[in-house]
Amino acid sequence: MSETKEILLYAEVTRSKYIHTVFFELAKKSVELAAKLGDCKISALLFTEPNQLENFKDGFFKSGIDKVYVFEHEKFGTYNTELYSKLAIDLVKEVKPEIMLIGATNEGRDLAPRISSALHTGLTADCTDLDINEKGQLAATRPTFGGKLMATILCKTLPQMATVRPKVFKPLKEDIIRTTEFEIKRPALEDFETKTELLDFAGTLENEINELDSAEVIVAGGKGVGSAEGFELLKELAKTLNGTIGATRGAVERGFAPKSIQIGQTGKTVRPKVYIACGISGAIQHLVGMQDSEKIIAINTDENAPIFEVADFGIVGDLFKILPELTDLLR
DSSP states (O other): OOOOEEEEEEEOBOTTSSBOHHHHHHHHHHHHHHHHHSSEEEEEEEEEOTTOTHHHHHHHHTBTOOEEEEEEOGGGGSOOHHHHHHHHHHHHHHHOOSEEEEEOSHHHHHHHHHHHHHHTOOEEEEESEEEEOTTSOEEEEEEETTTTEEEEEEOSSSSEEEEEOTTSSOOOSSOBOOOOEEEEEOOOOTTOOOSOOOOOOOOOTTTSSOOGGGOSEEEEEOGGGOSTTTHHHHHHHHHHTTOEEEEOHHHHHTTSSOGGGBBSTTSBOOOOSEEEEESOOOOHHHHTTTTTOSEEEEEESOTTOTHHHHOSEEEESOHHHHHHHHHHHHO
16 A cells, blocks of 8 residues: 655744635645545644634645644744754654645745745745646646746655745635544753744834735735825825725835835735725736626726726726725714
8 A cells, every 4th residue: 555645734823823815825725635645644833822722723624734743842832943943854754745735824934935945845935726646646836037937846856835825725615624633742841942933023114904815804005006105195195994005016116105005917916805906907817816806997097998898897087086985974
């Protein structure tokens, strides 16, 4: 009998103490990948403070996860690159998974390369699709050349690693119930020395309301917003709707908004319930990052802008007049 293969997922715990939604998106995709690999189990790596595991168990039970490696310690209340990567590397050496998948969040983008570098294995970053090819290898697809081409990359060594953008895979519609096994690990860290220490955390204007990856309402701006000052109107509307803001690549390149909130082929992929596109023409590079939003509302002075072709509702007009009135009305 062949040895059972394993796909290992990183279950990121956010500052708000919930498992990041990208984990459940990866869990769905891993069920598909495991079926193609054959005789393959799906496991998860979780770092948590003591007495918190019960809060997370239900999510694992319903997501097709066979086993969770749980590292418990008081130090796991805050992410630490050196500590998390060391323990993750030790675990990978122990269990020898075929594939390791990590969400391409800020934390995941920090953790994954440290793991792959230490293990001397390849890492395909910021993927938008995953598959198993005819040879049983992980085929990871990501944008390249500024989003003009899509490249499918294979890894020659194990584990085959990839970070995956949040929202490119939808979570499971129906629960996949498994009798999940939990292996508790309580590492002795009293003598562990770290070069870094988190003294304080200050949220920025664009993330103090909500994380872009999990926001249900996004107010996004393009070149038509005209300036960083123009984005203040978007922020006011987003706050009123308990949402957050996003931006196109054009707006980011002009300095109107930070790279961290860029949406599109070379930015983040989002699927909010409501997406309000302000001054966005609708280039295909942006549309691929938001076209699966449940409802799209477009505001643009150009009635022929491509964004109206994907919008559920369109307003032809000056956003500098429309947004203040809309914000006041909603208040």
